Amino acid sequence: MVSAEASIERVLWTEAEVAARVGEVAAELAADLRALPEPAVVVGVATGAFLFLADLVRRVDAPLAVDFVRVESYGGGTESSGKPRITADLKVDVAGKHVVVVEDIVDTGNTLSCLIAHLEKKGASSISVCTFLDKPARRKVNIQLVGDGKFYSGFECPDYFVVGYGLDYAELYRNLPYVGVLKPEKYKKDSSN
Numbered sequence: 001m002v003s004a005e006a007s008i009e010r011v012l013w014t015e016a017e018v019a020a021r022v023g024e025v026a027a028e029l030a031a032d033l034r035a036l037p038e039p040a041v042v043v044g045v046a047t048g049a050f051l052f053l054a055d056l057v058r059r060v061d062a063p064l065a066v067d068f069v070r071v072e073s074y075g076g077g078t079e080s081s082g083k084p085r086i087t088a089d090l091k092v093d094v095a096g097k098h099v100v101v102v103e104d105i106v107d108t109g110n111t112l113s114c115l116i117a118h119l120e121k122k123g124a125s126s127i128s129v130c131t132f133l134d135k136p137a138r139r140k141v142n143i144q145l146v147g148d149g150k151f152y153s154g155f156e157c158p159d160y161f162v163v164g165y166g167l168d169y170a171e172l173y174r175n176l177p178y179v180g181v182l183k184p185e186k187y188k189k190d191s192s193n
Helices: 015-034 050-057 110-121
Strands: 008-013 040-046 064-072 085-088 098-106 126-134 151-156 179-182
Touching: 008 015, 015 050, 015 098, 015 126, 015 151, 040 050, 040 110, 050 064, 050 098, 064 110, 085 110, 098 110, 110 126
Parallel strands: 040 064, 040 098, 098 126, 126 151
Antiparallel strands: 008 179, 064 085
């Protein structure tokens, strides 16, 4: 079996660069959360955000609750279906609370818009988004935050198919400690078939 690293065309952000940027985003988020009258609810979008969420909240010195939601829109491919669906909902009550949605990557905006609408229906008083990667070149939906919500972003991602630090292709490569461009032959099918 070949190593996971053999599938990477090039590294976009090293492990050290990721750690430094997560620390910067956490400091900004912590300052904002400490100003709130009540603890926020941080909602990780499973499974891709799990590493970013863990590293982020460990650096936030403010009281908060953590929960996960699962929203599926990719299946095993590289393109979003454009029709996200919530497959596992929150356990924590978000009614009247400030919610911070933690994402691995925001590209088309479809999944995030669906999730924001869902949280708003559950009564969240304000909704912020904290994404590890933002890929505005692929945005199809304008992200509408709720209340005093704010948009936090780790890195602006060029329009490549990237993996690592929680991001996957067909559930693989999440464990890489950096973000890299996946070699196209790993996800493109032979067009002659």
